[in-house]
Amino acid sequence: MYLQHFGLKHMPLGKHSPSVLESKQKEILTEHLNWLIGSNGIGLITGEAGVGKTTAIRDWTSSLNPLTHQVFYQSDNHFQMFDIYSQFADSLGLEYQHRYSNLWRNLKRELLHLSEEKKVTPIWILDEAQNLPLGFFENLPSFLNINFDTRDLMIILFVGTPKLYTILQRSHYAPIASRIQFHYEWLAIDSIKTFSNLLVEAFNKAGLTQSIISQSGMKLIHMASKGRLRYAHRLLTRCLQIAAQQKINHLPDDVINQAIESLRSMSH
Numbered sequence: 001m002y003l004q005h006f007g008l009k010h011m012p013l014g015k016h017s018p019s020v021l022e023s024k025q026k027e028i029l030t031e032h033l034n035w036l037i038g039s040n041g042i043g044l045i046t047g048e049a050g051v052g053k054t055t056a057i058r059d060w061t062s063s064l065n066p067l068t069h070q071v072f073y074q075s076d077n078h079f080q081m082f083d084i085y086s087q088f089a090d091s092l093g094l095e096y097q098h099r100y101s102n103l104w105r106n107l108k109r110e111l112l113h114l115s116e117e118k119k120v121t122p123i124w125i126l127d128e129a130q131n132l133p134l135g136f137f138e139n140l141p142s143f144l145n146i147n148f149d150t151r152d153l154m155i156i157l158f159v160g161t162p163k164l165y166t167i168l169q170r171s172h173y174a175p176i177a178s179r180i181q182f183h184y185e186w187l188a189i190d191s192i193k194t195f196s197n198l199l200v201e202a203f204n205k206a207g208l209t210q211s212i213i214s215q216s217g218m219k220l221i222h223m224a225s226k227g228r229l230r231y232a233h234r235l236l237t238r239c240l241q242i243a244a245q246q247k248i249n250h251l252p253d254d255v256i257n258q259a260i261e262s263l264r265s266m267s268h
Contacts, residue, residue, distance in 0.1 A: 002244035006212070012202035013233035019059045025186060026056050032182045033060050033157075037069070040121060040152035042179050044168070045159045047186035050230030053159055054127055056186065061123070069155075070114070071123045078131040081139065088124060108146045115153045122154040130160035130167065137168065141175045188227035195222045199232070212250040220256045238262055 003010070019026075029045070036043050047053045061071045072091045077084060085103055086096065092110050097103040114120045126132065146153060158164060162185070168177045189195045196218040200211065213221070221239075225232040238259035239251045246255070 002240045005244040005247075006240060006249065007207055008203075008240075009207040011233065011237060012199065012206045012208075013229055013236060015055075019055060026059070029056055029184050029186065030060055032184050033057075036155055036181060037064075037121075039181065040155050041181045042156045042158065042176070044165065044180050044183040045157065045186060046162050046165045046183070048188060048228065049161060050228035051186050051188045052229045053186045055229070057125060057157065057159065061125075064123075068119065069121050069123055071125065073125045073127065075127040077126055077128050079133075081133045081136045084126075084132065084136055085143075092122075104143060107143075111153045112146060123157065124154060125157045125159065127159045129158040130164040134167070134173075137173045137176050141179065144179070189222075189229075190227055192219055192222050195227055195232075199236075213256075214253065217251055217253050217256050220253060220260070224256075224260045235259055235263060 032043065045053055045057070064071070072088060074084070074087050074091075076087070082100065082103070085107065089097070089103060089107055089110075092107070094106050094110060097106060111122065114122060140156075144152070158168075158180075165183065165185075167173065168180070189198065196215070199213065199218065199221070203209075203212070221232055221235055224235055235256075239256055242255050242258050242262075243249070243251055248255070
């Protein structure tokens with residue numbers, strides 16, 4: 001209803017909207033990821049919740065050739081270590097195994113098959129990786145040793161909050177940390193100018209070319225979201241809902257303040 005009221009094709013910052021991520025960070029991260037494509041191995045991407053890490057990676061994977069790279073995305077990583085590998089095996093189309101030895105054997109056999117027969121490199125993306133069981137980081141180097149082969153047959157991307165980086169700095173996990181080829185920290189958008197330009201572009205891509213938010217309103221949204229796009233999306237959604245209910249075609253500061261208070265009360 002509120003999208004129709006404003007003539008929007010989709011939410012400006014929603015999951016299904018075209019990416020409008022801050023270009024400099026995206027450019028740097030893409031360079032790191034493209035470099036990893038040529039060498040395989042492990043990459044580490046950290047940042048506070050809601051800043052746009054997953055969106056940036058999704059944009060990058062959409063540009064890859066599916067004939068040479070197959071993406072496997074996992075975000076439910078708060079289970080036991082056996083479950084993590086079982087999810088990966090299921091994504092590869094392998095039968096469920098009840099024993100570690102069979103599970104690892106089948107996974108390694110399939111990775112070799114993909115590399116040597118199909119010439120395909122799997123990209124295993126482990127999102128919310130700060131929730132992975134600590135034993136996973138300890139045992140992953142053993143899993144990656146395949147037939148005395150020094151080649152890396154797959155790409156692994158660890159994506160998570162700054163807590164993940166802290167975990168991997170512990171000496172206990174040095175064997176896996178030493179395999180990480182880059183660490184990139186994705187930051188929230190501090191610049192109000194960058195943030196405002198991003199919102200304007202987002203509304204344009206959603207089908208609304210005229211400005212419906214004042215500069216003071218942009219500052220309110222930036223301050224309330226702390227430059228984090230996921231929270232800005234939630235706030236904009238509430239703003240549009242309130243404005244549509246009031247039958248107005250812009251987002252005045254009082255509507256934005258109402259939305260901020262509404263979301264604040266819902267979180268308590």
